[in-house]
Amino acid sequence: MxxxxxxxxxxxxxxxxxxxxxxxxxxxxxxxxxxxxxxxxxxxxxxxxxxxxxxxxxxxxxxxxxxxxxxxxxxxxxxxxxxxxxxxxxxxxxxxxxxxxxxxxxxxxxxxxxxxxxxxxxxxxxxxxxxxxxxxxxxxxxxxxxxxxxxxxxxxxxxxxxxxxxxxxxxxCGFLTGAGAVLNVLRPGAGDRLLVVGAGGVGAAAVLTARSEGVEVIVVEPLASRRELVGSFGAKAYESFDELADPGISHALDTSGRPEVVDRVLGLLDPLGTLAVVGLGRARAEIDVRRLMLRGLTLRGCVEGDAVPGELIPDLLRRHAAGTLxxxxxxxxxxxxxxxxxxxxxxxxxxxxxxxxx
CATH class of the missing domain: 3.90.180.10 (Medium-chain alcohol dehydrogenases, catalytic domain)
Known part of the structure; x- marks a missing residue:
């Protein structure tokens, strides 16, 4: 040097x-x-x-x-x-x-x-x-x-x-995005149900973070190994949306980046529910704007978990050290x-x- x-x-x-x-x-x-x-x-x-x-x-x-x-x-x-x-x-x-x-x-x-x-x-x-x-x-x-x-x-x-x-x-980046989407954007609380679409690195970090907050979590993930992993964290994991029955979902996070998922998830949300999207995929999606309006839904983009890294990273490491993350x-x-x-x-x-x- x-x-x-x-x-x-x-x-x-x-x-x-x-x-x-x-x-x-x-x-x-x-x-x-x-x-x-x-x-x-x-x-x-x-x-x-x-x-x-x-x-x-x-x-x-x-x-x-x-x-x-x-x-x-x-x-x-x-x-x-x-x-x-x-x-x-x-x-x-x-x-x-x-x-x-x-x-x-x-x-x-x-x-x-x-x-x-x-x-x-x-x-x-x-x-x-x-x-x-x-x-x-x-x-x-x-x-x-x-x-x-x-x-x-x-x-x-x-x-x-x-x-x-x-x-x-x-x-x-990845874990910051998943955790921040939960803590900074969606902010589910006691009695809420969070749907996470995709249990890769971002989605799994979101699941862990939500569970550390005591939130009930549902996951849709096609890979059995990933369903098994998030299931061990206390989430209910399904292979497809078709398996969900009366989900009662208040908050949702899409990590798949698939435009067709956006409208599907909006259709599952309870009135006044919120969907945050973090996946990068095709740029355009068709959504039912009337449903969005009449049910008071929120569709929200999210970059880097809306985080201030110097604040959220130490918080997440404290949770990790305590065994909750x-x-x-x-x-x-x-x-x-x-x-x-x-x-x-x-x-x-x-x-x-x-x-x-x-």
Whole structure:
């Protein structure tokens, strides 16, 4: 490591038809507001796969659920409380911190979100990662953590203390989204019934969180192994909507991203019920607007669980430490070099939440 940057191993992808490869890369030196983090664990999220597909054959370093140890800090990072050399941090999404939405407690809807998280470079256009002297798409969600090291904005780091990195890493996005959708958006209480469609990483985290709040949960999930898992958390799990009889559902969360599910779930909701959608699928759906109006239903989008990461991540880790949120039961670890195998296992439904270990 030096003022000129850091040599690291990164997982380079070249599109969906080419295996990913671990290669040597050069990370830029931390700027005033950045930190260098040695990655200990990083979750694999559907957004990584969707972005790889969208980029085509563009060489890219993805990964946006990192957890690791801070090794270097920029000159102004001391102003960011808790982000110190030697500190274990979870890396979450970037936000500007100064727009109206950020100041209003909604950083997931930051006015600069696209530029900060999905441009492939710093906001000023400079590259953070080079391979063989050539810039590659990186700075994904401000981190690109499928790597041995990541260059991250200090403001996107959440100190987490002594916790298993493989459990903490998915709190950067996937687990944060599921838990936040329950706690921040739907907010079911005693006597409510929550329907969760899809029991992947996001859906299972939502189930666990709702159960930690004492909420009755119903799950629709086609995979038997996932139904069995959420059933062990106290949820009632069904293979299809056709098995539901008089569900009496007050709240619902769709993680499937399937437009046809939206109208189906709206039809199951009690009057004044709320459906939150977090899945990315086809862009358009047909819904019965008359039913929506006459029954007083709410259809709500949700990004990153409407969370302030620095507040929700520590809360979820406290629940985990108390034994009410066993997130470790959702995780399966893989070496980073076996990324393609992890993708295949997740798609086949044999693992719920792959977490890569550099």
């Amino acid at each position: 030096s003022a000129r940057g850091t040599t690291a191993q990164v997982l380079l992808t070249h599109g969906v038809d080419t295996p990913a490869e671990l290669v040597a890369a050069r990370l830029d030196a931390p700027r005033d507001d950045e930190v260098l983090v040695r990655i200990e664990a990083v979750g694999l999220c559907h957004t990584d796969l969707a972005t790889r597909a969208a980029l085509g054959t563009t060489p890219a370093v993805l990964g946006h659920e990192g957890c690791g140890i801070v090794e270097q800090v920029g000159s102004s990072v001391a102003e960011v409380a808790g982000v110190r050399v030697g500190e274990r941090v979870v890396l979450s999404f970037r936000s500007c911190g100064s727009c109206e939405r950020c100041l209003g407690g909604a950083p997931a809807y930051c006015e600069q979100s696209q530029r900060l998280n999905n441009a492939g470079r710093r906001p000023d256009g400079s590259a953070t990662v080079t391979v063989d002297g050539h810039p590659v798409f990186a700075s994904f969600f401000g981190q690109s953590s499928f790597a041995s090291h990541a260059l991250v904005a200090a403001s996107a780091c959440v100190p987490v203390g002594d916790v298993a990195p493989e459990v903490a890493a998915p709190l950067g 066993p997130l470790d039961r959702l995780v399966t670890t893989f070496p980073l070099a076996e990324w393609d195998a992890a993708v295949a296992e997740q798609r086949a439904g044999r693992v719920l939440k792959p977490v890569m270990l550099p």
